[in-house]
Amino acid sequence: MRLEVKDLATGYGKAQVLFGVSLEVKEGELVALLGANGAGKTTLLRAVSGLLRPWQGAVLLNGRDLKGLSPARRARLALGHVPEGRQLFPLMTVEENLRLGAAFLAPRREKEGYERVYALFPRLAERRRQLAGTLSGGEQQMLAIGRALMGFPQILLVDEPSLGLSPRLAEEVLLALKEVARGGVGVLLVEQNVALSLEVADRAYVMEQGRIVLEGSPQRLSADPRVREAYLSL
Amino acid sequence: MELFLQTLLNGLLMAGVYALVATGLALSLGVVGIVNFAHGEFLMLGAYLSYLLFALWGLDPLLSLGLAFAAAFAVGGLTYYGLIRPVLKAPELNQMLLTFGLSVILQNLALLLFGADTRVVAPPYQAATLTLGPFFLGAVPFGAFLLSAGLLLLLQAFFTRSRLGLAMRAVAQNRLAPGLLGIEAEGVYLLAFGLAAALAGAAGVMLSVMLYASPTVGFLFTLKSFAIVALAGLGNLKGVFPAALVLALAEALVSTYVPGGGGWVEAVFFLVLFLALVGRSRRAL
Numbered sequence: 001m002r003l004e005v006k007d008l009a010t011g012y013g014k015a016q017v018l019f020g021v022s023l024e025v026k027e028g029e030l031v032a033l034l035g036a037n038g039a040g041k042t043t044l045l046r047a048v049s050g051l052l053r054p055w056q057g058a059v060l061l062n063g064r065d066l067k068g069l070s071p072a073r074r075a076r077l078a079l080g081h082v083p084e085g086r087q088l089f090p091l092m093t094v095e096e097n098l099r100l101g102a103a104f105l106a107p108r109r110e111k112e113g114y115e116r117v118y119a120l121f122p123r124l125a126e127r128r129r130q131l132a133g134t135l136s137g138g139e140q141q142m143l144a145i146g147r148a149l150m151g152f153p154q155i156l157l158v159d160e161p162s163l164g165l166s167p168r169l170a171e172e173v174l175l176a177l178k179e180v181a182r183g184g185v186g187v188l189l190v191e192q193n194v195a196l197s198l199e200v201a202d203r204a205y206v207m208e209q210g211r212i213v214l215e216g217s218p219q220r221l222s223a224d225p226r227v228r229e230a231y232l233s234l
Numbered sequence: 235m236e237l238f239l240q241t242l243l244n245g246l247l248m249a250g251v252y253a254l255v256a257t258g259l260a261l262s263l264g265v266v267g268i269v270n271f272a273h274g275e276f277l278m279l280g281a282y283l284s285y286l287l288f289a290l291w292g293l294d295p296l297l298s299l300g301l302a303f304a305a306a307f308a309v310g311g312l313t314y315y316g317l318i319r320p321v322l323k324a325p326e327l328n329q330m331l332l333t334f335g336l337s338v339i340l341q342n343l344a345l346l347l348f349g350a351d352t353r354v355v356a357p358p359y360q361a362a363t364l365t366l367g368p369f370f371l372g373a374v375p376f377g378a379f380l381l382s383a384g385l386l387l388l389l390q391a392f393f394t395r396s397r398l399g400l401a402m403r404a405v406a407q408n409r410l411a412p413g414l415l416g417i418e419a420e421g422v423y424l425l426a427f428g429l430a431a432a433l434a435g436a437a438g439v440m441l442s443v444m445l446y447a448s449p450t451v452g453f454l455f456t457l458k459s460f461a462i463v464a465l466a467g468l469g470n471l472k473g474v475f476p477a478a479l480v481l482a483l484a485e486a487l488v489s490t491y492v493p494g495g496g497g498w499v500e501a502v503f504f505l506v507l508f509l510a511l512v513g514r515s516r517r518a519l
Contacts (some may be wrong), residue, residue, distance in 0.1 A: 013301035049414060050413075051410070051414075053411070070413065070418065071414055072412075072413050072415075072416050072417055072418045072419075073416075074412075075413070075414055075416035076413055076416045080414075081414045083410060083411065083414060087408050087410050088408070088411070089403070089404045089407040089408055089411070090407060090408075091403075091407055092400070092403060092404065092407065095317060096400055099396075099397070099400060100400055100401065100412070100415055100417070103397050103400070103401055103415060103416060103417050104415075104417070131284050132236075147415065148415070151416055155375050167444040181454075209501035
């Protein structure tokens with residue numbers, strides 16, 4: 001499955017945030033979307049998953065225009081979104097949170113989903129009866145990703161998974177996403193941790209003030225003087 | 235001592251119906267996010283439905299129970315669709331005015347149709363009592379308690395085991411995530427509001443026998459339910475039964491031990507609400 005964003009412009013109220021953004025995520029690819037705070041990365045994800053209406057441009061999933069579809073309809077088309085701030089259900093157990101991720105699938109796929117998520121994050125299996133609100137930051141992030149994976153997405157948008165995590169945990173989470181991508185899912189990863197993202201990504205885009213200003217392989221981007229200066233502080 | 239225990243028993247039996255009505259209110263408040271002043275009017279609807287079915291065809295209230303549940307569910311769903319959904323994003327004050335207005339309209343409609351007299355459904359077993367050692371149990375309050383407890387247990391299973399029940403709790407805890415997981419919040423709201431009304435409707439049938447049907451019977455229960463929900467904590471479904479028990483026991487104690495207590499009973503909820511709110515604000519400091 002392939003995600004295409006074409007010439008997308010949108011914003012909040014009268015404040016325009018995105019000015020004609022185009023990008024693409026293919027099956028099995030881990031694509032990093034990098035940029036400073038306020039560049040419009042989260043806004044882009046929100047527009048892709050239908051939380052925000054585009055002013056112009058289109059979002060295509062396998063060539064199908066998603067215009068007018070609710071976030072829930074898009075999720076059912078195998079577009080997953082791990083939102084900013086994780087947005088877990090804090091008073092429900094880990095397992096209940098996961099189960100809700102599979103709410104629209106046939107019940108028999110639930111078991112397959114648990115197995116897959118627990119294999120990826122064994123720590124969640126140990127805590128399956130614990131309330132989500134009592135998990136550590138890293139475990140909460142794993143749960144947010146796991147919950148999205150329960151719906152068997154083929155395109156997965158992940159918003160700042162490393163936020164607030166120790167460097168070791170951040171790496172663990174990003175490596176897990178790499179594994180998800182290896183399993184055939186196209187992952188669009190929004191990150192401020194540029195160095196770490198460039199280590200795991202297959203491709204990357206750099207956003208500045210609502211526009212894509214650079215794109216290419218991690219090697220190319222890490223060699224680019226602008227990236228080195230602005231994001232890698234080298 | 236016997237009088238004291240008998241009083242506690244009376245309170246306990248009443249707590250079931252209270253919890254049933256208040257759970258409905260807690261659902262519309264916690265899941266849909268709406269302060270529904272017309273909640274008690276669904277109860278009134280159930281009570282009058284039970285009265286009509288009994289008066290016209292002699293239908294036993296036990297049979298009316300299922301019908302009232304379904305009818306109130308449908309009315310609740312329509313209310314959500316026609317009135318609540320358009321104001322979901324409106325300021326809270328507007329929402330409250332809307333539900334308050336709905337409550338006034340429904341009460342006056344009942345007044346117009348049935349008059350101000352109280353109507354009692356009197357099946358043969360209405361006055362039957364069971365004796366339990368030295369204690370008396372009214373067959374109707376006892377039956378209503380068992381039915382309410384049964385319904386609440388079913389509800390508990392629904393909320394912990396079924397996907398739809400989980401989705402209702404999920405929507406109450408986070409508004410953003412369910413959509414991203416493929417759950418249409420609108421559909422969940424509709425069902426939750428219908429279910430809230432259905433619980434009140436079923437309670438209304440029980441009250442048509444235990445108490446009476448009248449145009450204002452529902453409003454009293456709206457107020458009591460608010461006291462219970464405030465005591466339980468907003469959105470806390472598990473706390474509703476204990477809170478209902480507190481209110482029902484307090485009422486029973488006042489009725490037994492305060493001279494001329496019968497007249498004070500209907501003010502007890504206000505004291506409970508007052509203490510609950512003061513207690514909460516002190517804890518928040």
